[in-house]
Amino acid sequence: MEQPEIANAVREVVREIAPDIPEMEENISLNSLGLDSLGSVELTLRLEDRFGVVFEDDELAFENFESVASIVDLLSAKTAA
Template structure:
C-alpha cells in the first residue's frame, strides 16, 4: 500500500482521536504535545487496526511507536508489507 495513502489515513485517524486539526503538525513532532495521552492512544490504535485490518502485538504497543506521524506510518506500513 502506498505510504502517502497510509499517511493520509493516519492523519485522518489522528485528527479524530485528538479532536484537533493536525494539518500543521510536522511528521516528527511529538504527539504528546498535541494531547495524545494513553486513552487517546488506545482509541487511535483501535482505529488503525480496524482501518488497515491489522493487529498490533503486545510488544508493539509502546508509546514510542506511536509518538509521531512518521513512527505511526512506519509501523502501519510494516504491517501491510506481505511476508515473503
C-alpha cells in the same frame, strides 16, 4: 498502500479522535500536540480497524505511536508482511 497514503489515513484517524490537534508534521510528537493516553488507546484500536491489522503486545511501545512518521513505519512493515 504507499507511505504518503498511510500518513494521510493516520492523520484522519488522529483528527477523528482529537479534532483540536493542529496540522501534524510527520516527526512531531502526538503527545506534545495534545493526544492523551486514552486517545492513544483509541488511536491503536481505530488503526487496527482501518488497516485490518492487529498490533502485537511488543508493538504497542510508545515509540511506535509517538508520531505520524513512527506509526507510518509500523503500519508499512505490517501491511507489507
